[in-house]
Amino acid sequence: MTPERPPYTAVIFSSRRTASTPGDGYEQIAQQMEELARRQPGFLSMESARNADGFGITVSYWKTAQHARAWKQVTEHLEAQRRGARDWYADYTVRVATVERHYGPGTGSAGRR
Amino acid sequence: MTPERPPYTAVIFSSRRTASTPGDGYEQIAQQMEELARRQPGFLSMESARNADGFGITVSYWKTAQHARAWKQVTEHLEAQRRGARDWYADYTVRVATVERHYGPGTGSAGRR
Numbered sequence: 001m002t003p004e005r006p007p008y009t010a011v012i013f014s015s016r017r018t019a020s021t022p023g024d025g026y027e028q029i030a031q032q033m034e035e036l037a038r039r040q041p042g043f044l045s046m047e048s049a050r051n052a053d054g055f056g057i058t059v060s061y062w063k064t065a066q067h068a069r070a071w072k073q074v075t076e077h078l079e080a081q082r083r084g085a086r087d088w089y090a091d092y093t094v095r096v097a098t099v100e101r102h103y104g105p106g107t108g109s110a111g112r113r
Numbered sequence: 114m115t116p117e118r119p120p121y122t123a124v125i126f127s128s129r130r131t132a133s134t135p136g137d138g139y140e141q142i143a144q145q146m147e148e149l150a151r152r153q154p155g156f157l158s159m160e161s162a163r164n165a166d167g168f169g170i171t172v173s174y175w176k177t178a179q180h181a182r183a184w185k186q187v188t189e190h191l192e193a194q195r196r197g198a199r200d201w202y203a204d205y206t207v208r209v210a211t212v213e214r215h216y217g218p219g220t221g222s223a224g225r226r
Contacts (some may be wrong), residue, residue, distance in 0.1 A: 002208075010171060010210050012123060014160055021122040047127055049170045050160040057162045057170040057223070060124060085218075095115075097123050098208035101179070104206040105198075 002044050002061045006099045008061040013085075015092040017054040027086045033080050040074065042067025045060075054090075061099070068096060115157050115174045115220075119212045120216075121177040128205040130167040139201045146193050153187065155180025167203075174212070181209060 002008060002032030020026065037095055042063040062068040071077060084092070115121060132141065150156055153206060155176040163169030175181040197205070 006208075010125060011210075012125065014172070042152075045126050047170060049164045049168055049169070051162045052165075055160070055162055057160060057172060059127070059170060059172075091218060093215060095123065095212045095215040097127075097152075097212040099208045099210040102206060102208040105143065105204060107206050 002099075003063075004107075006101050006102055008044060009065045009068045010097045010099050011060045011062065011068050012060045012097060013060075013092065013098040014095075015056050015058075017056065018051070018088060018090045020032060020054070024087060025083070029080050029083065033077060036074065040067070040071045042070070047090060065096060065098070071074045082094070114213075115215070115218075116176075119200050119215055121167055121179045121212050122181045123210045123212050124175065125208040125210060126171045126173075126205065127208075128171075129164070130169065130204045131201060131203045133167070134207045137200060138196070140188070142193050142196065146190060149187065150184060153184045155183070162178060177208060178211070212213060 017026075034046060037060060044059040044061040044063060046058065048056065048058040060068070060071075062071070072081075097100060130139075150159060152172060157174040157176060158174040159171065161169065161171040169225060173181070175184070175185075184196075
């Protein structure tokens with residue numbers, strides 16, 4: 001759950017998967033990374049969506065940019081980032097942003113996966 | 114395409130669709146709104162993904178927060194927002210954020226739909 005009031009940090013990860021190969025480890029590692037992220041200091045929430053054509057967006061929310069940066073440097077995550085760049089993603093972009101306003105009925109309860 | 118260098122503005126729209134009904138107008142209006150957004154002053158890029166279960170994320174990128182705010186107030190968009198809240202979305206959250214850093218091979222070329 002994200003806090004009642006901004007500011008907080010959003011990491012927007014947009015990616016295009018390579019042709020998915022069962023057994024390439026992607027699903028398992030993606031699941032492990034999500035579980036690991038949720039245990040990091042400053043973690044707030046994470047949400048993901050992916051189209052059938054392989055384009056996906058994952059947004060993770062953090063108390064501060066420092067918390068997001070620390071997660072980027074976690075050893076297992078660094079290894080997953082290397083494998084992602086090499087094997088799983090045909091293209092990707094990471095954007096680190098400060099959320100300044102939010103609204104909608106989901107505010108305070110959305111941000112769930 | 115988003116600019117070579119931040120800052121710029123991201124509007125993160127997370128939503129859960131109601132049970133989709135063919136003919137409820139959603140697909141047509143969603144397409145129209147995307148085309149209209151792309152013609153607005155300050156528009157940079159838009160990307161979307163939706164899971165088979167109905168959860169989706171759309172991120173639109175704008176030169177400034179003022180450009181994003183102006184798009185929110187465009188008449189046809191206001192009407193689409195009303196219909197969305199009433200008919201198409203079981204839940205939604207909008208977050209307006211300032212992108213402060215970005216990286217990845219897609220930087221400068223990603224952000225395409």
